[in-house]
Structures are given as structure tokens and as C-alpha cells.
Amino acid sequence: MITPPAIQRGLFTLDRSLFNKSVNVMALRIPASMTMECKKALGTDMLLVPKIRNVVDSDDGEKSKRLVLLSMAIKNKEMEGASEKTKEFVKEHGFELAETQFQVSYDYWTADEVVRAILPEELLVEAPSSFTTVGHIAHMNLKDEYLPWKHLIGQVILDKNPNLKTVVNKTDSIDTTFRFFKMEVLAGEDNMIAEVRESGCRFKFDFAQVYWNSRLHTEHDRLVKMFKATDAVCDVMAGVGPFAMPAAKKGCNVYANDLNPTSYKYMLENAKLNKIQNNLHIYNLDGREFIRKAVEDLETNGYRPANMVMPTNNKGKKDTKTSATTTTTPPTASKPETSEPTSEASTSSPAFKTFDHFVMNLPATAIEFLDAFRGLFKGREAQITQPKVQLPMIHCHCFSKSETPEDDVRERVESVMGGKLERDSVHLHWVRKVAPNKDMYCISFRLPAEIAFASDVKRKLEVASSEDVSEASEPSSEKRTKTE
Structure with missing residues (x-):
């Protein structure tokens, strides 16, 4: 073994010559x-x-x-x-x-060896040389005791990883409104525009203004693999599109939304980067409002592989105030199953169809938004004959500290939705550990008919006007907890 030379511990300025x-x-x-x-x-x-x-x-x-x-x-x-x-x-x-x-010389030693040679001995139990890569950016999460050496540590990480150009450290907890962390540049370029390849797609975004977690790559792939190419997918908290883009490239008819206007901007750009032209509809709304809006728009557009245009306003122009779409192909009329429908068919209600999957990837608060599904399809009862087939699957991410997470998560979901889940449709998937006593999960379940068609609708948020939605002075936490 070759050990680094004895170096004066506690140095605050990196002197590479000391490592010869x-x-x-x-x-x-x-x-x-x-x-x-x-x-x-x-x-x-x-x-x-x-x-x-x-x-x-x-x-x-x-x-x-x-x-x-x-x-x-x-x-x-x-x-x-x-x-x-x-x-x-x-x-x-x-x-x-x-x-x-x-x-x-200095080039010989690993980042961990250099950091351990410099830090005070009492801090060597867990030397801070780990990071997450996001494009050209190394994202660190330094504990308070290491902050006096943060720039030195950042420079070492930059030196030892030639593919990196920027090293940043999280300086605060996640933004409660738009789900991104405040960052401080420790070393390298002050350039937060990252480009990442994941799930066969390209993603571009401002890492300082949107939420992106490279550790969720496996979870993104897991859900997308569940979708069939003919499915309609509603991504309620889509970020910059890690679920929406690969699902759309797979052929799904995708409606994707994020409240963060920067995420919305980069979703539009990422659709172009991935040459998605006809089956991705992108919105910038509050989650509850989007759920109702997407259901209405899907019904208006028609349930089909999305090679159709978005709804138009009275002047024949696409409405771009709250949503955008990459759809460009004009609508095509579908043929009836029979040329001469019977009187029974002509008087019966049209078949009920809606999204096959709803994805709700906001683990801190996504469960709170599930009240939007109560009574979502009220008035459509006569159009449905097979609830377990026609009602959508909901995939909701959440955190749990419980020793019995299956019971904890299911009970929280049932409490918000105001009804019992169909036990045979419920599956709780462990995603990852986020803290010693805190895990991230994804609960997947079929929307129960008694909740979907409920008449006692008590939502936390009524449909807001476009002015209220865009009013930045009102914190999102307040918007999302209003009652009638």
C-alpha cells in the first residue's frame, strides 16, 4: 500500500505539491x-x-x-x-x-485519499467524497461539519473527475413550491444547464430551478415498462419529463403537467429534443386542476393513440394559456362498428374511456392530491360496466417512516380519498431509502368505483381561475390546502 504523505491537517487551501x-x-x-x-x-x-x-x-x-x-x-x-x-x-x-x-504526485491519489489526508482526524469517520452526477455537474450534500472545507473538497472532486465541469452543494431543504434545492457552486463553471440521457431520451434542464434525481432512473423505467403503447397516461407532477418522455416515445398518449414554469419550459424543449411530435400534451397547472382538465381534454380529443390536435378555441386556434401540445396531425374520423346502428345503440350512452394510468411523483405531498379523484367521474356511472377494467391505475409516490409501511400508506390514501381501496389491486413498491428511518415508496392501485363516482365531493381545492393559478405571490402550500 502507498499512503499519502503526512500533510498538515486542517488546510483550507489546496496545495497539490504537498502530495509529491x-x-x-x-x-x-x-x-x-x-x-x-x-x-x-x-x-x-x-x-x-x-x-x-x-x-x-x-x-x-x-x-x-x-x-x-x-x-x-x-x-x-x-x-x-x-x-x-x-x-x-x-x-x-x-x-x-x-x-x-x-x-x-497529486494525480496519483483518489479524491477520497486526498480529502482524508487534509481533513482533521476527528472528521475522518465519513470523509465527504461522494456525489451524484447530473450531466456535467457533481451534486454534493455536505454536512455542516465539512462546510469550512467545502471549496477545497469541491476542487478535489473536480480534479479527479475530468468529465465534470461544475461541483455544487445543496444549501437548503427542497423548495416547497417547485421542488428544487438551492445550490452553491463549490468549484468549476457556474453553469447549471445540464443535459442527461436516460431511458433512451435526452433531457435538458436548469438543475438550479427544477427537480431532478438521477437515483430514480430505475423507478422511471419500472413504471414506463408497465405502460402499453396504446395506453393513455396522465403524469400529474411530471418535472421535466422523466416518466412522460419515455412513455411518449413508447407510443403512449401522454398528458404531462408541472406547476413549476421552468419545468414546463424544459418539458416543451425536451419534447423537441426527443422528436416527440404527436402524442405529448404539456400543461402548467396546479395538480388538482390538471387532473380534471386532463380528463376533460382526453375525452374531447378522443381516447386513441394521440395523432390528433389539441382542442381549439372559438377562433380555431390552439389554446396555449394553460397547456401546450406537440400534436400536429389533423384529426381523423373513426368508423362506426356497424353501418346501421340499432335503436338500442343509438339511445344508449357512449362507452366510458379515460386514462389507463395516473402517475403522481411528488413523494412529500402527492397523497394529499388524491382527493381530486373523489367524484371525478360522477355522472358517468351508466357508461361503465366493468370498473376493474375501465377505471385507471394510480401510481402515487410517498414517504413512510412506519414499521408497517403497507398499512401506513394504504390508510393514508384511504383517508384522503374517503373510501376503501380494492385490496386485490393494491401493490406497495419500495423505491429507495432517503434517510435512516425514512423510505420512499410507490403505491399502485385501481381507482375504486365508489370513489370515482362519489356524489359527496369534498375537494381541498376548487378549480381556480387562470389568474389565481399564475399568482406567484401566494405560496403553493396555501393554494394546495384551501377548502371550499
Whole structure:
């Protein structure tokens, strides 16, 4: 093992020259022509240290000679520490043993080794060298005790990862309105516009203004794999589209929304980056309002693989105040199943169809929005004959600290929705651990008919006017908890 040189602990300024070190080893001086034979014979008795050459030019200047560096376990010319096989090989060929040294510098050491060489010893239990990569950005979450060395740590991370250009640290808890963390640049460029590839899609966004978590890649893929290409998917808290974009590329008819105007902006841009042209409808609304709006718009557009245009206003122009769509193909009339419908068919209500899946990826508060589903389809009872087939699946992310998360999450969902879930449709999936006693889950369940068609609708938020929705001076936490 090569250990970093003794450095004055507690340094606040990075001095790379302090990491230069000379390491003494034993070596064999051999004819250059015997290099390969010697390497095969010595095996693990050669110097086997990453990034260090174990065969170098001879130090006596003879071009026909080479120095083969020996393991640091071999301490002297008596070859103490070497195997008997190696000793016999050296004796047989009469190789000369010599003392030499090799040099290592700052570039040799890992980020963790550099940080541990500098920080005070009392802080070495958990040296802060880990980070999450978001495009060219390294995102750290330094504990308070490491903050005096934050810029030094950031520079080390930047030095040791040539693919990175910016190192940032989270400075506050998540923004309660738009789900992003306040960031401080520790080292490198002050450039927060990240580009990421995930699930076969390209994503571009301002990491300082939107929520993105690279650790959720597996969860994004898991849900998207559930969707069929013919499904209609409603993504209520879509962010910049980690669920919506791959679902749309798969062929799903996707309605995606986020309250954060910056997320909305980058969803539109990401749709273009991924060449999604006809089946992604993007909104900038409060979650409850969007659920109702999306259901209405899907019914207006028609339940089909979305190669249709969005609804138009009275002037024949697309309404872009609260939503946008990448749809460009004009609508196509569908053919009736029979050319001469019976009188029974002509008097019956049209078949009921709506979204196949709702995704609610806002784990801190998504459960609170489930009250929007109570009575969502009130008045449509006569149009449905098979609730378990036609009513949508809801995938709601949440946190739980309970020792019995299945009961905890289900009871919270039932309390907000005002009714019991159909037990055979409920599945709780563990997503990841976010704190020692806090886990993230996704509860998936079929929307129960008694909730979907409930007449005693008590929502926390009535449909707001567009002026109220866009009023930035009113905190989102207040908007989302208003009662009638």
C-alpha cells in the first residue's frame, strides 16, 4: 500500500505539491531482451501498483538494460519477502539487485485519499467524497461539519473527475413550491444547464430551478415498462419529463403537467429534443386542476393513440394559456362498428374511456392530491360496466417512516380519498431509502368505483381561475390546502 504523505491537517487551501512522494523499492537490473521472461517468472513478486510502471529504463544509462521493480514486500538485497521460486530465478540468471525509487504526485491519489489526508482526524469517520452526477455537474450534500472545507473538497472532486465541469452543494431543504434545492457552486463553471440521457431520451434542464434525481432512473423505467403503447397516461407532477418522455416515445398518449414554469419550459424543449411530435400534451397547472382538465381534454380529443390536435378555441386556434401540445396531425374520423346502428345503440350512452394510468411523483405531498379523484367521474356511472377494467391505475409516490409501511400508506390514501381501496389491486413498491428511518415508496392501485363516482365531493381545492393559478405571490402550500 502507498499512503499519502503526512500533510498538515486542517488546510483550507489546496496545495497539490504537498502530495509529491518518493517511494523506495528493490529492483532487478536485467537485459532488455529478457523482460517478458522475467515478468512471467516473478508474477506477484513484481511491483503491482495501479498507475505505476513496473519496468523502467535502467538508472545506469545502459539502453540494453531494464529495471524490473519488485514488490514493496521485498525489503533488501537478500530478497527477504520474496518467494523461493523468485529467489531461484534471480540466482540462476545472476541478476543484479539494486535500490531505486519511483515518484507519485497529486494525480496519483483518489479524491477520497486526498480529502482524508487534509481533513482533521476527528472528521475522518465519513470523509465527504461522494456525489451524484447530473450531466456535467457533481451534486454534493455536505454536512455542516465539512462546510469550512467545502471549496477545497469541491476542487478535489473536480480534479479527479475530468468529465465534470461544475461541483455544487445543496444549501437548503427542497423548495416547497417547485421542488428544487438551492445550490452553491463549490468549484468549476457556474453553469447549471445540464443535459442527461436516460431511458433512451435526452433531457435538458436548469438543475438550479427544477427537480431532478438521477437515483430514480430505475423507478422511471419500472413504471414506463408497465405502460402499453396504446395506453393513455396522465403524469400529474411530471418535472421535466422523466416518466412522460419515455412513455411518449413508447407510443403512449401522454398528458404531462408541472406547476413549476421552468419545468414546463424544459418539458416543451425536451419534447423537441426527443422528436416527440404527436402524442405529448404539456400543461402548467396546479395538480388538482390538471387532473380534471386532463380528463376533460382526453375525452374531447378522443381516447386513441394521440395523432390528433389539441382542442381549439372559438377562433380555431390552439389554446396555449394553460397547456401546450406537440400534436400536429389533423384529426381523423373513426368508423362506426356497424353501418346501421340499432335503436338500442343509438339511445344508449357512449362507452366510458379515460386514462389507463395516473402517475403522481411528488413523494412529500402527492397523497394529499388524491382527493381530486373523489367524484371525478360522477355522472358517468351508466357508461361503465366493468370498473376493474375501465377505471385507471394510480401510481402515487410517498414517504413512510412506519414499521408497517403497507398499512401506513394504504390508510393514508384511504383517508384522503374517503373510501376503501380494492385490496386485490393494491401493490406497495419500495423505491429507495432517503434517510435512516425514512423510505420512499410507490403505491399502485385501481381507482375504486365508489370513489370515482362519489356524489359527496369534498375537494381541498376548487378549480381556480387562470389568474389565481399564475399568482406567484401566494405560496403553493396555501393554494394546495384551501377548502371550499
